[in-house]
Amino acid sequence: MSAIPTVPELQDQPWHLPSRGRIGMLSLIIGESAIFTIFVVAYVFYIGKSLSGPTPGQVLEVPIFNTICLLSSSITIWLAERRIERNEIKAFGLWWGVTIALGVVFLVGTGLEWYKLIYHDGLTISTNLFGTTFYSLVGLHATHVVIGLAMLLLVLVFTLMGRVTEHHAERIQVLALYWHFVDAVWVVVFTVVYIVGR
Amino acid sequence: MADQTLPISGSVDVTPPHAAAGTFLERLHGWVVTVDHKKLGILYVVYSLIFLLVGGAEALAIRIQLMIPGNHFLTAATYNQFFTMHGTTMVFLVGMPILFGFANYLVPLMIGARDMAFPRLNAFSFWLTALGGLLLYFSFIGGPGLYGMGAAPDVGWFAYAPLTAHVFSPGNGTDYWALALIVSGFGTLGTAINIVATIISMRCKGMSLLRMPLFAWLMLVVSALTLVTITPLTAAQFMLLIDRYLGGHFFDTQAGGSALVWIHFFWIFGHPEVYVLVLPAFAIANEIIPVFSRKAIFGYPAMVAASVGIAFVSLGVWAHHMFTVGMTSVSNAFFVLSTMLVGIPTGIKIFNWLATMWGGKIRFATPMLYCTAFVFQFLIAGLTGIILSVAPWDWQLHNSYFVIAHFHYVLVGAIVFNIFAAIYYWYPKVTGRMMSERLGKWNFWLFLIGFHVTFDTMHFLGFLGMPRSIYTYEPNRGWNGLNMVVSIGAFIQGVAALIFVYNLVWSYFHGEVAGNDPWDAWTLEWATPSPPPDYNFATDPEVKSRRPLWDLKHPDDPDWKYE
Amino acid sequence: DVAQNTPSIFAPSSTPSNEIFHLSLFVLGIVGGIFVVVGGLLAYAVIRFRARNQEDDTEPAQIYGSNQIELAWTVVPVLIVVVLFLTTARMIFAIQDAPKPQSALDVTVVGHQFWWEFRYPKLGIVTANELHVPLSSTSDPKPTFLHLLSADVDHSFWVPQLAGKTDLIPNHPNDMWIDPLHPGVYVGQCAQFCGIEHAKMLLRVYVDTPEQFAAWVKEQQQLGMQDPHVAAGRHVFETEACMNCHTISGTDGRGTFGPDLTHLMSRDTIAAGAAPNTPQNLRVWVKNPDDLKQGSLMPAMQLSDQQLDDLVAYLSTLH
Numbered sequence A: 001m002s003a004i005p006t007v008p009e010l011q012d013q014p015w016h017l018p019s020r021g022r023i024g025m026l027s028l029i030i031g032e033s034a035i036f037t038i039f040v041v042a043y044v045f046y047i048g049k050s051l052s053g054p055t056p057g058q059v060l061e062v063p064i065f066n067t068i069c070l071l072s073s074s075i076t077i078w079l080a081e082r083r084i085e086r087n088e089i090k091a092f093g094l095w096w097g098v099t100i101a102l103g104v105v106f107l108v109g110t111g112l113e114w115y116k117l118i119y120h121d122g123l124t125i126s127t128n129l130f131g132t133t134f135y136s137l138v139g140l141h142a143t144h145v146v147i148g149l150a151m152l153l154l155v156l157v158f159t160l161m162g163r164v165t166e167h168h169a170e171r172i173q174v175l176a177l178y179w180h181f182v183d184a185v186w187v188v189v190f191t192v193v194y195i196v197g198r
Numbered sequence B: 001m002a003d004q005t006l007p008i009s010g011s012v013d014v015t016p017p018h019a020a021a022g023t024f025l026e027r028l029h030g031w032v033v034t035v036d037h038k039k040l041g042i043l044y045v046v047y048s049l050i051f052l053l054v055g056g057a058e059a060l061a062i063r064i065q066l067m068i069p070g071n072h073f074l075t076a077a078t079y080n081q082f083f084t085m086h087g088t089t090m091v092f093l094v095g096m097p098i099l100f101g102f103a104n105y106l107v108p109l110m111i112g113a114r115d116m117a118f119p120r121l122n123a124f125s126f127w128l129t130a131l132g133g134l135l136l137y138f139s140f141i142g143g144p145g146l147y148g149m150g151a152a153p154d155v156g157w158f159a160y161a162p163l164t165a166h167v168f169s170p171g172n173g174t175d176y177w178a179l180a181l182i183v184s185g186f187g188t189l190g191t192a193i194n195i196v197a198t199i200i201s202m203r204c205k206g207m208s209l210l211r212m213p214l215f216a217w218l219m220l221v222v223s224a225l226t227l228v229t230i231t232p233l234t235a236a237q238f239m240l241l242i243d244r245y246l247g248g249h250f251f252d253t254q255a256g257g258s259a260l261v262w263i264h265f266f267w268i269f270g271h272p273e274v275y276v277l278v279l280p281a282f283a284i285a286n287e288i289i290p291v292f293s294r295k296a297i298f299g300y301p302a303m304v305a306a307s308v309g310i311a312f313v314s315l316g317v318w319a320h321h322m323f324t325v326g327m328t329s330v331s332n333a334f335f336v337l338s339t340m341l342v343g344i345p346t347g348i349k350i351f352n353w354l355a356t357m358w359g360g361k362i363r364f365a366t367p368m369l370y371c372t373a374f375v376f377q378f379l380i381a382g383l384t385g386i387i388l389s390v391a392p393w394d395w396q397l398h399n400s401y402f403v404i405a406h407f408h409y410v411l412v413g414a415i416v417f418n419i420f421a422a423i424y425y426w427y428p429k430v431t432g433r434m435m436s437e438r439l440g441k442w443n444f445w446l447f448l449i450g451f452h453v454t455f456d457t458m459h460f461l462g463f464l465g466m467p468r469s470i471y472t473y474e475p476n477r478g479w480n481g482l483n484m485v486v487s488i489g490a491f492i493q494g495v496a497a498l499i500f501v502y503n504l505v506w507s508y509f510h511g512e513v514a515g516n517d518p519w520d521a522w523t524l525e526w527a528t529p530s531p532p533p534d535y536n537f538a539t540d541p542e543v544k545s546r547r548p549l550w551d552l553k554h555p556d557d558p559d560w561k562y563e
Numbered sequence C: 001d002v003a004q005n006t007p008s009i010f011a012p013s014s015t016p017s018n019e020i021f022h023l024s025l026f027v028l029g030i031v032g033g034i035f036v037v038v039g040g041l042l043a044y045a046v047i048r049f050r051a052r053n054q055e056d057d058t059e060p061a062q063i064y065g066s067n068q069i070e071l072a073w074t075v076v077p078v079l080i081v082v083v084l085f086l087t088t089a090r091m092i093f094a095i096q097d098a099p100k101p102q103s104a105l106d107v108t109v110v111g112h113q114f115w116w117e118f119r120y121p122k123l124g125i126v127t128a129n130e131l132h133v134p135l136s137s138t139s140d141p142k143p144t145f146l147h148l149l150s151a152d153v154d155h156s157f158w159v160p161q162l163a164g165k166t167d168l169i170p171n172h173p174n175d176m177w178i179d180p181l182h183p184g185v186y187v188g189q190c191a192q193f194c195g196i197e198h199a200k201m202l203l204r205v206y207v208d209t210p211e212q213f214a215a216w217v218k219e220q221q222q223l224g225m226q227d228p229h230v231a232a233g234r235h236v237f238e239t240e241a242c243m244n245c246h247t248i249s250g251t252d253g254r255g256t257f258g259p260d261l262t263h264l265m266s267r268d269t270i271a272a273g274a275a276p277n278t279p280q281n282l283r284v285w286v287k288n289p290d291d292l293k294q295g296s297l298m299p300a301m302q303l304s305d306q307q308l309d310d311l312v313a314y315l316s317t318l319h
């Protein structure tokens, strides 16, 4: 019935296109990277331009533990991805849970850091340029961690309800892609804020 | 020619036009909850056309004020709000959404898909965009209310810091500006993601990337460019709001912040943005010019390469808006070169259109009239762009009416002209009826005359030293006569716009029934009934060349033999 | 005399504007040539390849492209761009990086929301809105170098007949120069949107012969006039808030928010060109600045008619 010239050679050739979920997520990541780039550029440009203290060198401590947690969560989520492919739901749930836990630890760590900066060092977003750029950049990243965690949690809830199967592997991997991105961004933020800028 | 029945998958099941059932409320509800790419496309286009009238009305107010020196039609404050709202409206509430509207409606049809990749995201994006528009216009009644025009933004569409800081812009105008654009920016981001995913992942069998209609190619390029273009603006606007609400210092020059950083960020967005606006206009020309010249597009691969090239180069030219901010001579020279380089791929496009027309049998129906004018006007606009890229000359012309003339030549002479072309061309597909050719000719010639009377004249005002953004001027500057002419032209354009609206409405009820393929065209959307059914194609189509319908109509001489 | 008042970029009167003028003719020639060729071909195609016979349903020959042709119309524009770029770059360096001669006059320009402050650091002069510079000539070059600052938002200094514009940006000092070759008054205005009264931030540059300039400098270097006949007005000035914003040397007025008024009467206009400097206009201005310039940053001081009369009498002595 299809009268658009059906081409014999075509019909036996399989017609494969990339998954729209992955393409969509990659596009989102490209867009988000542009947002982060602008904030990072602003941070770098304003390093050392504050007219008053405190300076990063005086108040920032390198969050090694935090960083280890966040980066290892990329590994645990990767392990979870492999498990769901093989339909090992229990193991998947476990690694997924660990990922969330590591993310939460990171957030708590950031919270403690900010508490110290605000109440002990008197550095707020309006104190000086350093405060403005620091809270904006780190806060932007933390917001992404929060959004990521919310989505991870949703998946965890569905897993616990027994609603997740290997059919969802593709979607879960797309979500994991976002989490990997959030981790990768931290590498940049960490380098810029705690190494270059300190 | 019209309505030859093509034995094509989509035509198996024909939904009769105007047969949407249900009460008015039910139908309205249907539009609000729809996730169908065609309905969303129509919503986008209607939304933009309404704002085109609103933005146009603001332009008319501007022109009344500038018609004579020392006029008192608008106060200084209102004028500043009007030119800011005019520019912001035209770029963000007309240009972007209308082009996304066309992409939404046409891309799935052209690539033989049943819908966009993410239909619900699509609906969500539209409503975000709509919310952004409402928020922006709510500013007129927010704050101290309609009297004194409320809190409408008055800082120019470029909103240079530190004028936007709390000390210099108290009140909420700037907040509305930033917030509305952040909201609609997220809508834009969503749609761009959707279009990219649709084009990459939803093409019908046989439609390799190099068999896609150029329209789809350009929409892919535009959407990819949008991903990295609109986001820097969103980021910068977040910074602005942090400054205004949380006491941040990003652009606070008193605390070591930099005004230049905003200018850079804005144009890192702003320059690619103008190509985001113009590439869809190219996309429209790429479909219309071949069909009405009755020839295949000349140099398809070169057209694709040029579009991708334009997008890439456009990311590295932003500081040509900043020749007067005091960059080093080396930076100035660098941005002169990168800017001039854009002329090369753009030239390739113009030459390929010319070569497509060359040796054809050109039928000057209204869509082709608009496209032909587009090519002429874009040529001139591009050349005035080259003039502006000559930095020393730009030291004179920057922020003068010459710049206003340059960019209206593109934004109106190229983009609005092609929007009209597109509407005349695809209206039959969308509604099942032709638009009146007689009104179309009136519409075209009046708009053409009005356009040239207005914007040709503006160039000379620039040469005579008239700056932009001024609500009044001295009578002895030698600008009086020219300003009067510019304003008269604007009103001629206004009349043309009204004819256009009338034609849209009249033809919906009285237009000639169109049939599937009134223009004897070649891309897949013309294989579906007019209007297309919800699912577009009853069975998934397969294609073998860039012009599947040409192959069908010319079985003895199909395209795939040559490609 | 319209020619005088129209700030046309095609009537240059100083080296930078003149160089730009010649460059612009060259560029205009090139883009004009491109327009004639491409536009001509387009017009020819439209006329020649129009479908004449509506009944004729046959399709024209289908031509899909040609690599040679694509190459040709890539290479030719590349060559044009090379020429344009080299010419432009030469001019950028010539104007922007021109060395500053010993004989140059230095002026610091400070942009304020809706008026211009001019400081001559070596001459000890402060004035507003009307810039006086000496005539320059090829035999006796006397260029003026402007150092551009801003007190608040972005502005842009533009007197088309003398030079292209350069922005005044807070925290980002810029420089530009002019060497006017003909005496006279040159008009221009702020060219960067800077708020509600951006339209009335006008500029006047007085190019003086050496004698005129010397006389002007001498006058500006004197202390403010102290005429006992207008003591009442002076009293108003010193007791109302005027002093907070304005300086008049020889009084306690040291404000810098508004223009220096010490030699107010040496200026032809008030409020950055918003009105001619006449006693009537001064009175209107001081009574309610918004009547001449809606939204200027000087408040209406709610003075009585008597106070206004006295004040205007006093201001009128400030030569």
Ligand code: HEA
Pocket (backbone or CB within 6 Å): B158, B274, B275, B277, B278, B320, B321, B339, B340, B342, B343, B344, B346, B347, B348, B350, B378, B379, B381, B382, B383, B384, B385, B386, B388, B389, B390, B394, B397, B398, B399, B403, B406, B407, B410, B411, C034, C038, C076, C077, C078, C080, C081
């Ligand atoms: C869709 C919109 C659009 C498009 C497509 C363009 C295209 C171009 N623009 Fe334009 N521009 C704007 C919209 C656009 N512009 C806007 C809105 C502003 C002002 C914003 C504001 O300040 O508010 C602006 C301002 C602007 C400036 C800054 C002016 C100033 O403020 O001082 C400059 C300077 O270089 C410039 C240059 C160019 C160039 C070189 C192109 C090129 O892309 C043109 C290329 C095309 C051609 C050159 C013609 C065809 C080519 C040939 C026939 C080949 C042969 C030609 C050569 C070899 C030269 N534009």
Ligand code: HEA
Pocket (backbone or CB within 6 Å): B052, B053, B054, B055, B056, B057, B059, B060, B062, B063, B083, B084, B086, B087, B088, B090, B091, B094, B095, B155, B156, B157, B158, B404, B408, B411, B412, B415, B416, B454, B468, B469, B470, B471, B490, B493, B494, B495, B497, B498
């Ligand atoms: C797509 C973009 C677009 C379009 C289509 C237009 C269209 C027009 N523009 Fe616009 N313009 C901009 C984008 C655009 N402009 C931008 C970005 C700026 C810079 C802003 C800034 O500096 O911040 C600008 C600035 C600008 C200025 C400079 C203001 C200043 O600097 O002081 C002027 C002055 O003449 C002007 C005029 C016009 C005119 C006469 C039209 C005409 O083409 C309009 C023709 C009229 C219509 C098409 C509508 C007709 C409507 C009716 C008949 C009434 C219907 C009534 C209702 C029911 C509501 N524009």
Ligand code: CUA
Pocket (backbone or CB within 6 Å): C111, C112, C113, C114, C154, C155, C156, C190, C191, C192, C193, C194, C195, C198, C199, C201
């Ligand atoms: Cu100062 Cu505009």
Ligand SMILES: [Cu+2]
Pocket (backbone or CB within 6 Å): B270, B271, B274, B317, B318, B320, B321
């Ligand atoms: Cu640009």
